Amino acid sequence: MLRLKGEHIHLRALEPEDLEFLYQLENNPEVWEISGTTAPYSKHVLKQYLENAHRDIYDVKQLRLCICTAKDVVIGFVDLFDFDPKNRRAGIGIILIAGEQGKGVGTETLRLLCDYAFSVLDLRQLYANVTTDNERSLHLFRKLGFEKVGTKKDWIFFNGNYRDEILFQKINT
Numbered sequence: 001m002l003r004l005k006g007e008h009i010h011l012r013a014l015e016p017e018d019l020e021f022l023y024q025l026e027n028n029p030e031v032w033e034i035s036g037t038t039a040p041y042s043k044h045v046l047k048q049y050l051e052n053a054h055r056d057i058y059d060v061k062q063l064r065l066c067i068c069t070a071k072d073v074v075i076g077f078v079d080l081f082d083f084d085p086k087n088r089r090a091g092i093g094i095i096l097i098a099g100e101q102g103k104g105v106g107t108e109t110l111r112l113l114c115d116y117a118f119s120v121l122d123l124r125q126l127y128a129n130v131t132t133d134n135e136r137s138l139h140l141f142r143k144l145g146f147e148k149v150g151t152k153k154d155w156i157f158f159n160g161n162y163r164d165e166i167l168f169q170k171i172n173t
Helices: 017-027 029-035 041-053 105-119 135-143
Strands: 003-005 010-015 063-069 074-084 089-096 124-132 145-157 160-169
Touching: 003 105, 003 160, 010 105, 017 029, 017 041, 017 124, 063 105, 063 160, 074 105, 089 105, 105 135, 124 135
Parallel strands: 089 124
Antiparallel strands: 003 010, 010 063, 063 074, 074 089, 124 160, 145 160
């Protein structure tokens, strides 16, 4: 089982017992904007997703890990998506429950996942998409050396409004 350990948190593979947390998070309309979700997921569909979560990143082109406290309480997810081994790149995304934001968890999580992506998967670059009003995420990605490489105008349409999205890249030199 994949497990990446930091000082205060660890990242681990999804387990069947994560169903309830996944159900609550994926069905929270407040996070649909960043996930691209437009309708709720059933527990049945999410259970099937968990049953296939063990599949290799080279096969499914994505990897989702649980962000856990030292006591193994799940407090969020971090994803590698659009995995492209030929061009050695992937997208990266993170979501934490509200009570865990602003405590350094995001910083530690992204450091662990960047290290994994660059050293184990041998990726050349990671990228992230962040809406211009998501100050915490903007700060987080800049802090970890991601560079703003562009702005996608009116990129996200959510709740009747268009929002710009910033594209960040981090190139492993």
